[in-house]
Amino acid sequence: MILKCIAVDDEPLALGLVCSFIEQTPFLELKGSFSSGLKALEVVRQEEIDLIFMDIQMPDLNGIQVARLLDHQPGGPGPRVIFTTAFNNFALDGYKVDALDYLLKPFDYEEFLTAANKARNYAEMKVPVKTQEETGEAFIFLKVEYQLVRIAIKDILYIEGLKDYVKVYLEHNDRPILTLTTLKDLETKLSAKAFMRVHRSYIVSLEKITAVTKNTLYIGERMISLSEQHKEAFNSYLKKWL
Numbered sequence: 017m018i019l020k021c022i023a024v025d026d027e028p029l030a031l032g033l034v035c036s037f038i039e040q041t042p043f044l045e046l047k048g049s050f051s052s053g054l055k056a057l058e059v060v061r062q063e064e065i066d067l068i069f070m071d072i073q074m075p076d077l078n079g080i081q082v083a084r085l086l087d088h089q090p091g092g093p094g095p096r097v098i099f100t101t102a103f104n105n106f107a108l109d110g111y112k113v114d115a116l117d118y119l120l121k122p123f124d125y126e127e128f129l130t131a132a133n134k135a136r137n138y139a140e141m142k143v144p145v146k147t148q149e150e151t152g153e154a155f156i157f158l159k160v161e162y163q164l165v166r167i168a169i170k171d172i173l174y175i176e177g178l179k180d181y182v183k184v185y186l187e188h189n190d191r192p193i194l195t196l197t198t199l200k201d202l203e204t205k206l207s208a209k210a211f212m213r214v215h216r217s218y219i220v221s222l223e224k225i226t227a228v229t230k231n232t233l234y235i236g237e238r239m240i241s242l243s244e245q246h247k248e249a250f251n252s253y254l255k256k257w258l
Contacts, residue, residue: 017140019132020064023049024056024079025071025100030121034069034100037128043136053077057085065095067116067135072101083115096138098131156205158184158195165193169210173235175202175219185238187224214250215243222253 021044025031031049038046047065050056054076056068068086072079079099086094102121116138117131157164167184176183176192177199183192184202203211203219213219218240220233227234231242242250 017136018043018045019066019135019139020045020047021067021069022047022056022059022065023069024051024053024074024082025049025069026051026074027071030071030100034128037125037132038069040125041129041132044132053079053082056082060086060094066139067132068095068097069100069119070097072099073103096135098135158193159197160193160195165195167193169206172211172221173224173238174221174240175199175211177217177219212246212250212253214246215241216245228254 021038023031023034023038023046025034028051031051035046035049038044044067047063048059050059051074053070053074056070057077059065060068070079070082077085079097079101083097086097096116098117098119099115100119100121100123117134119127119131154170155166155168157166159165167186171186171188173185173187175185180196180198181194182197182199182202183194185192199213199217199219203213206219210223211219211221214233220235220240224235225233226236228242231247233240233242
């Protein structure tokens with residue numbers, strides 16, 4: 017996901033620094049830099065902007081005033097704001113206008129990137145999740161270390177949840193794929209016709225099940241517990257074949 021950004025600051029050096037940070041961040045796209053809050057408002061009304069890095073103390077409208085006006089513009093809530101300021105006494109005001117973050121000058125790229133990642137995470141949560149059933153895709157992408165790995169849906173045997181990580185077990189793979197996500201998130205992306213949650217910690221591919229007992233499923237030689245919480249839904253599925 018690419019976030020379209022503008023930078024607003026009446027100090028040229030500070031404005032240049034924020035612009036350089038934006039340009040070296042792969043998921044940010046700089047759409048303009050401005051020394052005036054009024055100009056920023058004009059641009060936001062004309063273009064689709066996702067995120068504003070904005071100073072608070074400026075000569076025409078200060079950053080807090082601009083943020084308030086953004087919230088009341090036609091068409092719903094405006095872009096999210098990350099304030100950049102040399103003064104720490106504006107934190108409460110930033111909270112009142114629902115600022116996403118608050119960078120105290122002088123800040124380095126690491127601090128900037130932390131705030132930018134917060135904006136990206138917020139934006140990703142707002143995007144409606146389409147399931148594999150809705151998209152018709154035959155694969156999904158999983159974050160594995162520093163890359164996205166394409167996984168064929170038909171190869172998934174079952175998925176095991178481990179707090180903030182999941183293990184995806186695949187046909188013809190001796191070792192599972194470890195990815196930084198949650199079982200709940202993966203469950204929303206997979207077709208409910210092909211996959212089922214059978215335990216707090218497990219999602220299984222229904223077509224890969226080879227045997228069933230009262231409290232256990234088997235996928236080949238792998239044994240997976242069927243919890244009481246999910247037993248009714250699973251038994252309803254089984255009745256189609258009995």
